[in-house]
Amino acid sequence: MKIINRTFGRSVLGYMIALVYLATASTVPAQSKLESVIKATQQEGALTVNAPSSLSASERVQFVLTFLKKYGLKIDVQIDPSGGSMVRKIAKVAQEIAVGQPPTWDVLIMTDYHHSILFKENLSQQFDWSGTFGIDKKYVAYKNHSIVFATSFALPAYNSELVRKEEVPKSWDDVVSPKWKGKIGINNATHHWARLAQVWGEKRGVAFMKQLKALDPKLGSNAEIFTKLQLGEILVAATLTDSYLDQARKSGAPIKFAEINPIIAPQYMSGTLKGARHPNAASLFSAFLLSKEGQAIWEKTQGQSSLHTTGTQTWNYVQGRDVVVLEENFALSKIDGLSEQADKIFGFRR
Amino acid sequence: MSKGARLFPLLVLFVLALLVGIPLLAVVFISLKTGLPGQPGALTLANFRSVFLAPGTHIVLWNTIVFATGTMVVTLSIAIPMVWLLNKTDLPLKGFFYLLMIVSVLIPTFLRAIGWILLTSPRIGLPALLGIEELNFSLYNLPGMWFVQGISFVPASVFMLSAAYRAMDPALEEAAYTSGVGKLMTFWRILVPLTWPAIAAVFVYFFITAMSVFEAPAILGLPNGIFVLSSAIFEAVEARDGLPKYGEAGALGMFIIAVGFLASLFYVRIIKQTQKYAVVTGRGYKPRLVQLGRWKPFALGFVVLYFCAELLLPFLIFFWASLLPYLRVPSWEALNKLTLVNYANIFDYGGTEPFANTLILIAVAPLLTIALSIPVSWIVVRSRFAYRGTLDTLVFLSQAIPNIVLAVTLLYLFLITRSTLPIYGTIVTLILANVINSLAYATRTINSSMIQIHRELEEAAQVSGVPGFVTVIKVTMPLVAGAVFNGWLWVVLLTYREVTMALVLGSPDNRVISTVIWALWSEGRVPQVSALGVVMMATFFILVLLLRRVFGGFYADRLA
Numbered sequence: 001m002k003i004i005n006r007t008f009g010r011s012v013l014g015y016m017i018a019l020v021y022l023a024t025a026s027t028v029p030a031q032s033k034l035e036s037v038i039k040a041t042q043q044e045g046a047l048t049v050n051a052p053s054s055l056s057a058s059e060r061v062q063f064v065l066t067f068l069k070k071y072g073l074k075i076d077v078q079i080d081p082s083g084g085s086m087v088r089k090i091a092k093v094a095q096e097i098a099v100g101q102p103p104t105w106d107v108l109i110m111t112d113y114h115h116s117i118l119f120k121e122n123l124s125q126q127f128d129w130s131g132t133f134g135i136d137k138k139y140v141a142y143k144n145h146s147i148v149f150a151t152s153f154a155l156p157a158y159n160s161e162l163v164r165k166e167e168v169p170k171s172w173d174d175v176v177s178p179k180w181k182g183k184i185g186i187n188n189a190t191h192h193w194a195r196l197a198q199v200w201g202e203k204r205g206v207a208f209m210k211q212l213k214a215l216d217p218k219l220g221s222n223a224e225i226f227t228k229l230q231l232g233e234i235l236v237a238a239t240l241t242d243s244y245l246d247q248a249r250k251s252g253a254p255i256k257f258a259e260i261n262p263i264i265a266p267q268y269m270s271g272t273l274k275g276a277r278h279p280n281a282a283s284l285f286s287a288f289l290l291s292k293e294g295q296a297i298w299e300k301t302q303g304q305s306s307l308h309t310t311g312t313q314t315w316n317y318v319q320g321r322d323v324v325v326l327e328e329n330f331a332l333s334k335i336d337g338l339s340e341q342a343d344k345i346f347g348f349r350r
Numbered sequence: 351m352s353k354g355a356r357l358f359p360l361l362v363l364f365v366l367a368l369l370v371g372i373p374l375l376a377v378v379f380i381s382l383k384t385g386l387p388g389q390p391g392a393l394t395l396a397n398f399r400s401v402f403l404a405p406g407t408h409i410v411l412w413n414t415i416v417f418a419t420g421t422m423v424v425t426l427s428i429a430i431p432m433v434w435l436l437n438k439t440d441l442p443l444k445g446f447f448y449l450l451m452i453v454s455v456l457i458p459t460f461l462r463a464i465g466w467i468l469l470t471s472p473r474i475g476l477p478a479l480l481g482i483e484e485l486n487f488s489l490y491n492l493p494g495m496w497f498v499q500g501i502s503f504v505p506a507s508v509f510m511l512s513a514a515y516r517a518m519d520p521a522l523e524e525a526a527y528t529s530g531v532g533k534l535m536t537f538w539r540i541l542v543p544l545t546w547p548a549i550a551a552v553f554v555y556f557f558i559t560a561m562s563v564f565e566a567p568a569i570l571g572l573p574n575g576i577f578v579l580s581s582a583i584f585e586a587v588e589a590r591d592g593l594p595k596y597g598e599a600g601a602l603g604m605f606i607i608a609v610g611f612l613a614s615l616f617y618v619r620i621i622k623q624t625q626k627y628a629v630v631t632g633r634g635y636k637p638r639l640v641q642l643g644r645w646k647p648f649a650l651g652f653v654v655l656y657f658c659a660e661l662l663l664p665f666l667i668f669f670w671a672s673l674l675p676y677l678r679v680p681s682w683e684a685l686n687k688l689t690l691v692n693y694a695n696i697f698d699y700g701g702t703e704p705f706a707n708t709l710i711l712i713a714v715a716p717l718l719t720i721a722l723s724i725p726v727s728w729i730v731v732r733s734r735f736a737y738r739g740t741l742d743t744l745v746f747l748s749q750a751i752p753n754i755v756l757a758v759t760l761l762y763l764f765l766i767t768r769s770t771l772p773i774y775g776t777i778v779t780l781i782l783a784n785v786i787n788s789l790a791y792a793t794r795t796i797n798s799s800m801i802q803i804h805r806e807l808e809e810a811a812q813v814s815g816v817p818g819f820v821t822v823i824k825v826t827m828p829l830v831a832g833a834v835f836n837g838w839l840w841v842v843l844l845t846y847r848e849v850t851m852a853l854v855l856g857s858p859d860n861r862v863i864s865t866v867i868w869a870l871w872s873e874g875r876v877p878q879v880s881a882l883g884v885v886m887m888a889t890f891f892i893l894v895l896l897l898r899r900v901f902g903g904f905y906a907d908r909l910a
Contacts (some may be wrong), residue, residue: 012896056698056699057697057698057700081869085588087587087588088853091386095386095758098388101765104858121593153545159644175648220572220573221872227442230676230677231679233467234677243873252675252687253676261388266764314489348572348585
């Protein structure tokens with residue numbers, strides 16, 4: 001696997017060392033600190049987490065029971081799977097914090113891009129993840145504000161009943177082939193293109209966006225593009241995230257990834273919100289997501305696991321491939337501008 | 351007039367000022383602020399400059415006007431004949447059609463749009479089934495948006511107009527028929543002019559609604575680069591570069607509020623001439639039905655055709671999708687994959703809480719809305735209260751605030767009053783938001799009916815020494831009971847379906863079914879959304895059937 005990003009290292013060897021360290025370190029946490037967080041969590045007595053809406057009621061119960069059992073807790077945990085835009089959820093907590101009120105949720109589980117907004121807007125709290133839970137620093141992002149616990153993928157996807165095997169794109173250049181004119185869809189997660197520009201450079205990234213636009217693509221949200229792809233109204237989605245692929249796999253829908261390089265890999269992050277009512281419970285829950293039990297349940301329910309944990313489906317999947325992981329500096333300085341440019345080129349913005 | 355009777359309109363005005371006036375002022379405040387409400391920052395016109403001086407804004411405004419006008423042409427050209435057929439003629443199966451209309455409201459517009467895409471797509475729809483390869487037809491344009499949005503407004507328009515048509519004294523029509531005037535001409539020359547206030551109410555209400563609706567413009571307009579105000583508001587709220595720009599959304603919303611204000615003045619002008627439209631007088635009458643005769647098959651064809659477009663085809667797609675593991679075009683192969691698993695898992699999507707919360711919401715919010723709308727309508731239409739125009743404008747402006755902007759404003763107001771009024775994050779916030787949002791609809795429906803009741807009925811009661819309040823309860827209310835029932839029923843449906851405010855004001859404690867549906871939709875889980883939708887439609891169908899059996903008889907008796 002080749003991770004094309006400076007923060008997370010460049011070689012498999014480096015990762016293997018990190019993983020060995022993590023495996024060792026996570027089994028020997030700073031025991032007394034961990035115990036005091038557990039004790040404080042018990043005293044706080046509750047926790048509210050905002051998680052992806054794809055978690056069903058039974059899966060949420062499973063999550064809560066595993067978390068409580070692992071740390072021997074008896075507290076009230078609410079996992080809120082409310083749908084809607086992540087940006088609006090951030091706006092909601094920003095508004096709450098701005099008027100000096102505690103945020104609705106203690107923890108927001110979101111992508112690396114959305115956690116960069118939390119960090120930039122000073123909406124999350126710093127925490128000593130390594131010192132308290134023995135979490136390797138490579139899993140810690142945005143100056144100790146967030147931790148990375150799972151990886152999703154975004155790749156071109158196609159309807160396997162309508163696209164012959166030999167026509168399936170084998171490179172990003174194949175995605176902009178004229179044969180897809182009028183038959184391709186682009187979703188509004190335009191930060192995917194900004195992420196590619198991180199490794200391709202701005203000039204090639206923007207040129208690629210313009211080539212895509214020239215194909216007269218159908219635009220829509222992720223859900224709309226996924227629906228159109230299933231129905232055959234489009235044959236190819238320029239990118240689709242693996243949560244949709246997981247859904248297609250479970251339901252038997254004929255949607256497959258075009259296995260090309262590099263793979264766009266948005267990371268799922270967790271962290272404690274500023275002014276959270278239950279800060280210890282929030283930190284403990286984030287650490288739980290990185291534990292063996294947390295990883296297992298996330299993989300079972302969401303079909304995702306950490307890129308950095310040996311033996312997981314995600315780890316296996318990326319072996320021998322190039323992976324684009326968002327760099328912190330890029331996230332904090334460049335991604336917004338490039339996403340906006342992509343919005344304008346495709347027509348999501350005026 | 352007693353002191354209490356004099357103070358009553360002032361009290362209603364005060365309540366309305368609290369409920370609507372404060373959020374309106376807060377919208378103005380938000381539009382003048384950069385950053386989020388609550389964050390520090392000076393008041394500025396920067397948001398107005400940013401949105402109205404941006405290149406392309408004039409096209410957006412023009413598209414919005416064209417979209418709203420086209421939508422209204424589609425809506426009214428179906429709704430006016432429909433309401434006449436359902437209320438004034440001997441068309442068969444009227445009760446059944448009325449029920450279908452209620453149920454059709456429950457199909458979300460985004461599914462309706464997808465249904466129509468599915469039907470008209472040259473690749474997978476009817477053209478493909480019929481072997482038509484070259485078809486110069488597309489829904490991804492303004493006429494496509496007019497059609498999908500326009501037919502979706504028809505049921506609500508019919509509800510709004512029904513009471514006015516139903517209560518009308520048939521003497522004028524009968525005079526026309528006696529003079530040899532044909533049915534069609536009587537309809538155009540007598541009925542339409544007499545119900546002009548009701549038609550104006552529908553036009554004004556839905557024109558403003560069309561300016562702020564988002565679903566059809568998003569699904570059919572955006573893929574082709576057609577922007578309207580609601581998509582520009584969405585663009586500001588779903589900012590890609592950090593936090594939402596609520597100030598810009600507020601500034602764009604102010605344009606809709608300004609149009610709403612002008613429309614409201616126009617409407618107030620019409621209802622000030624109440625005597626002109628009063629057709630329910632003290633003289634006894636029984637509404638008589640027009641015999642359609644040889645026109646019956648055509649009339650039935652028109653209604654059936656409408657229901658095919660509005661309900662049957664989208665419902666079939668809805669039902670079909672609910673039985674599939676994933677969405678696919680109908681085929682023999684797909685028939686082998688049918689499953690009930692999406693129905694079996696309904697309570698697993700969001701738990702049971704959203705169902706309980708929805709029940710509370712639709713039980714309380716519509717009741718409060720109607721309880722407030724009746725005095726508002728009476729004051730606006732029947733009284734000589736000096737500020738009745740202000741009262742009506744205030745109510746109407748609540749409709750002109752785009753839901754997203756209203757929700758953000760209320761979120762802010764509930765937050766800053768959290769310590770004294772601890773309702774933030776509870777179901778009470780959703781109840782209040784829906785009351786504010788539905789007031790305009792409910793009052794317009796009741797106004798339209800009340801305007802037709804001649805003052806002589808109340809004057810007769812007063813001359814006989816009946817106190818004013820008793821007169822309203824015993825004389826006016828029974829005559830507008832139909833409108834009140836229709837208004838209430840529609841507010842129930844509106845409240846059930848509303849999702850934008852529920853998302854913004856949502857918390858783990860006040861999740862409702864509409865947010866569960868939205869969450870499933872945003873995950874692309876159309877079969878699950880469809881199963882939930884079918885169950886809700888069936889529930890409402892039975893509920894409305896029961897309610898109409900109970901209340902339908904009640905107000906029919908009163909009218910007779």
